[in-house]
Amino acid sequence: MAAETSTDALVATGVRTYVPNYAPKPVVFDHGEGARLWDIDGREYIDLGTGISVNSFGHRHPDLIAAVTGQAGRLLHTSNLYYVEPTVRLAEDLVDGTFAERVFFCNSGAEANEAAIKIVRRRAAEAGRGPEEREIITFEGSFHGRTLATVTATAQPKYHEGFEPMPGGFTYCPFNDPEALEAAISDRTCAVMLEPVQGEGGVTPSRQGFLRHVQDLCRRHDALLVLDEIQSGMGRTGKFFAYEWEPGVEPDVVTMAKALAGGLPMGAVLAGARAADALSVGTHGSTFGGNPVSAAAARVAVGLARSDDLLANVVRQGDAFRLFLNRINAELGLFRDVRGKGLMIGAELGEAHEGKAGALVDACQEEGVIVLVAGPSVLRLLPPLNIGDEDVRDATAGMERAFRAFAAS
Ligand SMILES: Cc1ncc(COP(=O)(O)O)c(C=O)c1O
Structure with missing residues (x-):
């Protein structure tokens, strides 16, 4: 009998078989494209975590695929x-x-x-x-x-x-x-x-x-x-x-x-x-x-x-994310500090929400946006460096919904 490949079955097998040093979220990703990820149930996400700053040029970059497959074949x-x-x-x-x-x-x-x-x-x-x-x-x-x-x-x-x-x-x-x-x-x-x-x-x-x-x-x-x-x-x-x-x-x-x-x-x-x-x-x-x-x-x-265009995009989109975080924070007062450089961004929760960065990450994931923590009280964004305007717009809209739900909870 073929092994079951549902999310629940794979998560249960992972929980049973992995050494329990990680606490993966109960989602099974299947494929990606640019700044987007899809899980095995077909749900789409915007990836602002990039596998902790690894997939910095987005998923399925054609030049990376060509280099890897070309060399793998040799x-x-x-x-x-x-x-x-x-x-x-x-x-x-x-x-x-x-x-x-x-x-x-x-x-x-x-x-x-x-x-x-x-x-x-x-x-x-x-x-x-x-x-x-x-x-x-x-x-x-x-x-x-x-x-x-x-x-x-x-x-x-x-x-x-x-x-x-x-x-x-x-x-x-x-x-x-x-x-x-x-x-x-x-x-x-x-x-x-x-x-x-x-x-x-x-x-x-x-x-x-x-x-x-x-x-x-x-x-x-x-x-x-x-x-x-x-x-x-x-x-x-x-x-x-x-x-x-x-x-x-x-x-x-x-x-x-x-x-x-x-x-x-x-x-x-x-x-x-x-x-x-x-x-x-x-x-x-x-x-x-x-x-x-x-x-x-x-x-x-x-x-x-090394591309100047890419580095300029990092600065521009980093500013866009920080502008968004500061704007929403002026209204909701979630964060005591928004900081970082380029597309390495942290938002530290204020006293009322201290230690709850994990819950905020989960709220964002509910809204289809993958983000990270950096310690218990800092939300961390590490988006793809070539992220485009449409992805930034959708990601900030999703985060805004998540922040409002989190602030109201
Ligand atoms: C600044 C820094 N140094 C070292 C490491 C360790 O890297 P790795 O997990 O590939 O061993 C990390 C990983 O997060 C890091 O952020």
């Missing part, structure tokens, strides 16, 4: 024992188009940050610094991944509970507080790592000038500046990298993942002059790193994310 995998053209070309694109001198490929954001941590420590070791002189400073509210080292870098205790003992050598500072960093950093610090716009922690942009301040302190103490652009990069804020909004910032290491391959798994560490040669043969690796199918997709995605 060669799926070879390992890093050999060269393959899509991966070599992608590395060339990234080195030629950014500050980087070299690139390391992996499969996810956590792996990219894990590799960055190893790079900065190894560089310090090569310079004769002992283990106690390889401290890494990160910031409260950050999110850098779920492996043991990256979750330790994630300065939010709720992610550590029950996983102790945590790896050592991490120090936490308040975000956007130059004096606190100045007090914490020393010659024992080998790197400072931060997101130019904190994502999971609540969509909090770094204040103008903060990145430069961090950079100056890093230079003073021979520490490397590591920017986690996993969520904020690939055009999400209206620049290829979010750090480009602040003049004069020259990172030593930048980590990428999420939208890098437009929907396929891929991570990358971009290493500038001070970091490029820290890893020698045998010091790090990943079987799937630089997979040619992901690399073929990433070449397309990187090209799309």
